[in-house]
């Protein structure tokens with residue numbers, strides 16, 4: 231049984247989708263939910279699901295990125311995760327942190343990578359006049375929003391879409407894609423999953 235730690239910063243809807251998928255014959259289980267924000271709404275949702283959670287506020291560390299990571303790494307390592315899932319986690323991780331989990335850390339990004347790494351992905355897709363948008367699950371590497379792609383889901387852009395309406399439809403697809411990719415990943419299957 232693979233042990234999964236999920237890192238969140240906000241609402242945690244992807245964490246909930248992942249947690250709810252890991253049951254029955256699924257080869258993985260959530261063993262920790264960790265947040266860089268003690269006020270993250272996802273922490274209350276983790277508690278409702280009966281999941282162990284921890285919060286380490288990144289703000290007191292200021293620009294000391296290494297200091298924050300050392301603090302949040304302690305409870306993560308204590309949970310002995312086999313896989314780390316970043317799910318709405320909004321802190322950029324240092325190469326040292328990434329190296330520690332190289333090959334077993336996933337992230338979901340709300341664009342069809344390699345298009346639109348970084349922030350404001352939906353606004354950028356709309357401004358570019360793209361016909362479609364979507365989300366990507368990829369391996370976390372030293373380069374932000376880069377790394378091998380393990381899955382993508384595509385969403386048609388509608389003429390009346392705003393960043394908010396598009397984000398809502400993409401988020402729905404994220405909740406389908408991430409659990410499906412994690413199940414494959416946890417069973418050792420690296421075949422990319424392309425959902426239409």
Ligand code: GRF
Nearest residue numbers: 240241242243244317318340
């Ligand atoms: C989602 O759009 C996800 O793609 C991005 O963070 C947003 C919020 O996710 N990484 P969640 O509801 O906190 O899972």
